[in-house]
Amino acid sequence: MLRTSSRSSLHPLCALIAGLALLGTPPLFAQEHGVVSSEIAVSSREAALDLELQGGRRLEITFRDGQVRIDGEPAGTYTAGDALDRSWRELLGRAVSLDNGPLAEALVAWAPPADLPAAATELAARLDTALEAAATAQAANLPAVTPTGGVTLEGGDALRRLLRDAARLPGLAAALEELELDRLRLYDDDVTIPADEVVESTVVIVDGDLDVYGTVRSDVLAIDGNVRLHEGARIEGDVRLVDGQLDRQGGQLLGSVRDIEADVERVVRESEVERRIEEAVRRSAGRRDAFSPFRYIGEGIAGIIHALAMFAVFALLGSGVVFFARDKLETVADTARHVTGRAAGVGLAGLFLLVPAFILGIIVLVVSLVGIPLLLVWIPLFPLAAFAACVLGYLGVAHGIGEYVASHRFEGLEWLRRSNSYYYMLTGLGALLAAFVAAQAVSIGGPWFGVLKGLLIALGVFATMAAVVIGLGAVILSRGGTSREFVGRDAAGLSDMEPGLADVESSNA
Amino acid sequence: MRSPRTAAIVASLLLACAPVSNAQSWRTVTKVRHLAAEDQLDVNVRYGAGVFRLRAAEAGVLYRMRLRYDEDVVEPLAELNGNDLELGIRGSGRMRGWHKEGAGELELELVRGIPVDLNLEIGATRSIIDLGGLSLTALDVSAGASESTISVSEPNPVRLSDARFQVGAVSFRAEGLQNLNAERIELKAGVGEVTLDFSGQPQEETTVDVEMGLGSLTLRFPRGVGVRIIKNTFLASFDSEGLLKQGDAYLSPDWESAPRRVTVQVKAALGSIDVQWVP
Structure with a gap:
């Protein structure tokens, strides 16, 4: 009892x-x-x-x-x-x-x-x-x-x-949770289960202590109280404690001991962390989703500055080439202008053959044995030479475009007509990079101009690729700007200019 | 205006400011329906864009749907007619101005314990789908330009006759396919990176048909499963690791004796096919 x-x-x-x-x-x-x-x-x-x-x-x-x-x-x-x-x-x-x-x-x-x-x-x-x-x-x-x-x-x-x-x-x-609740004994005071007692039900005790001398075949839940397991006692289920302790003074516990309070605190803590993370993610998503015209303006201006920086770098490079190797640059530019199609074909083939040629060169040098020391030169210099050829070709095309613009009457660009190689270079580079600048400019208008921006960027990429391919072809055809075989000394490039401009061109040369 | 140019600039500025007054109205809806007398279900899920998650619900729940959407553009779809269940979104007919659907989200939990014919139509999304826990009797997945991961974390308790996956330009990954308990699996993929993982509870005989346009296909098999790959490719490399060529087919050494077997028929145009073995 x-x-x-x-x-x-x-x-x-x-x-x-x-x-x-x-x-x-x-x-x-x-x-x-x-x-x-x-x-x-x-x-x-x-x-x-x-x-x-x-x-x-x-x-x-x-x-x-x-x-x-x-x-x-x-x-x-x-x-x-x-x-x-x-x-x-x-x-x-x-x-x-x-x-x-x-x-x-x-x-x-x-x-x-x-x-x-x-x-x-x-x-x-x-x-x-x-x-x-x-x-x-x-x-x-x-x-x-x-x-x-x-x-x-x-x-x-x-x-x-x-x-x-x-x-x-x-x-x-x-x-x-998961307690057997069909058979339940509830107590709200101190309770003792004597040695001769076998309790089949789940025992729940609130605000009291449970002394077990007998047997509990199910689980025990103690809230605001302790469970004492005495010698000879036996609990076959789990002991769950909310703000209480299990005091083992012998006896046998077949199940486990769960500190529900600690579990709850942990769950509450985890829920709180999850809630904060979700809130942060939501706030972040909200910020990302929100339309901000200033964001587009800022990004557009940054893009324009980036494009102008590219222009400045190329302009500096081009000016250096004009200063140190104007003859070669003009030869490349003339070749590109007068045999454009052929230069494009040669340039395309050259691009495709660059890697095989590089590898073939290595193989030949290795096979020849005596050429092995030359690998030290070939391996670093070939890619460098190829890159220099592409850059020279690109600048040559830019120069050629500048010449073309100067030789024609374009409304609003009259100030470019009387120029020299430096102006040609700047004008040509400006033309090649104009699409990139325009793309960034239209992006300031907001997301509606996304398609237009994409088209302009594609146009810029195409123009750049075309300039590199044609330029590389012109570099190859003109032997690096040393041969005017495909242009002729008195090229049509000068003859289609106006007389005054031709004079300037001649004086530059 | 002083000049047409000035007018154009002013118009552009006005246009740029328009979205401030045309902000999206994000709404989050959670719909829960409890299992009643349904003993079988045909489920159609349609979701256009955003992030899509699917898994099995806890016992007693028919579906739980949490949807975040722009109420100016779409509205939730949750209709139960007899055994037909439609879930997802549909156009509200109120779309106006520029709209970014990408931030939407659909989290779906579906009933476990009753047979389900599942049809998923998911558009340009990121999808994380766990079919484990569902009792699938039919499966049809159409995914557009998306990044999809489908896993089957628990064995399907009922036999699935056909599982069909149609995917467009995607990164598509299916894991635990043997857990689908499917007689036949069909995959049609356009462009992308596809991984099929055949881990899970082995089935006696599974047939898989794969049609790929351009991309890489990775087939992952657990060791101990008999594998036969029949390929019909144009310009696709094939890494037949651990397989022996026999006629038009590539067989695992234990093909004849293997109690569990997978046959994969691959048609691919361009790309690569890799076979990987997992413990």
Whole structure:
């Protein structure tokens, strides 16, 4: 016979556990299937809950654009961000991850915030009533139930009270998780299980200590109390502790010991971390999604500066080539201008043959044995020479374009007509890079110009590639700018200029 | 205006400022429906763009859908008619101005424990799909230009007659394919990088048809499974690691005696085919 100090009323937490035990037993609690479907919608303008309940009943509560509606009917007004709105959104935030039973619990447990102004109090009370009526509609018709242990619960009101209490005890659900609740003994005082006693049920003790001398075939849950396992005692299930300790003074525990409080704290901590991460991600995504004209302006200007920097580098390089090797540059430019197609073909072939030629050169040098020392020169210098040829070709084409622009009457570009090689170089480079600058300029206009920007960049890439291919071909045909075989000394390039310009060209030469 | 040029500049500036007044309206909806009398389900999921996640729901839930979307452009789709379930998004007919769909998100959980015919139509998305826990009797996946990962973390408890995957320009990875419990798997891929991993609970006989346009195909087999690859390729390299050529087919050495066998027929135009063995 169990020895326990008797009280006239059961500990409230004990009753709560009994209630939750009932909730966890599907045949006894119709609310398990009370909510058929739920829809929760949240946006900056709206926070809405739509429940479909068993029997075809619905509950729809909408906070949208300052108006609160219950089942489609205006119920009152709110201001975005006020206490009621915040509380409602907080409830939906919790409800979004809850299923049937826990969802009903959360809805019933919701209470209007205390600091509401008078005007909102009535609206909040209507919401509270609507939520409770919906969530407890099924439970109200339950028959009275007497679980093992002498706890009696009658009617939906008792359950409602218990559910409200449940919301105030985070971790109790975790403590009851996977416990055998069909057979339950509840105690709210010190209890002793004598040596000759065999308890088949799950033992739950609240606010009291449990002394075990006999046998418990199921689990033990102690809340705000200790479990003492004496010599000869035996617990075949787990011992779960909430703010309590297991004192082993001998005896046998076949299951494990779980500190539910620590588990709950860990879960709460993890949930908090997850919530913060999600919030940070959401904020970050929000920032990324938000349209900002300044972002496009900033990116566009940065792009223009980048393109102009490229222009400056090439201009410096081109000026150096003009200064030190103008004859060769002009020969390359003339070759590119006068046998453009041929230069393009040769350049394309040259690009394709660069790598095989490089490898072939290595093989030949290796096979010849005597050429092996030359590998030290061939391996670094060949790529360098190829790169220099491409750059010289590109600059030669730029020079040629500059000459072409100067020799024609383009409206607005008259100031370029009387020029020298330096101006030709700058003009040509400007023409080749103009598409890149234009692409960045149009990107300032925003995302609508994305296609145009893409086209301009493609145009710029094409122009650059064409200049490199034709230029490389011209470099090859002119033997690095030393042969005017494909141009002739008095090239048409000069003859199609205006007389004055031809004079300038001649003087430059 | 002083000149047409000035007018054009002013118009451009006005245009640039337009989206400030045309901001997107992001809305998050969570829909949950509980299992009632349904004993079989035909599920169609349509999702155009954004991130898509799918997995099995916990017991008792028919579906759980969390959708983040621009309510000016699309609206949620969740309709149950008898055994037909439609989920995803559909056009709201209110689209206006520039729109970026990429930030949308759909997280979907589907019922476990009852037979499901699943049809997924997913557009330009990133998809993370775990079919483990679902009882699939048919599977049809169409993915557009996307990065998709499909895993089958638990064995399908019912026999699946056909599993079809049609993917466009993608990075497509399917893991645990033997867990699908499928008689036949069909994959049609356009351009991209495709990995098929045949780990999982081995089936007696599985036939896989792969058609690829341009890209790389990696086939991963667990050791102990008999493998036969029949390839019909144009300009595709084939790394037949651990396979022996026999006629038009490449066989694993234990093909004849293997209790579990996979036959893969590959048609590929350009690209590469790699075979990898996993423990």
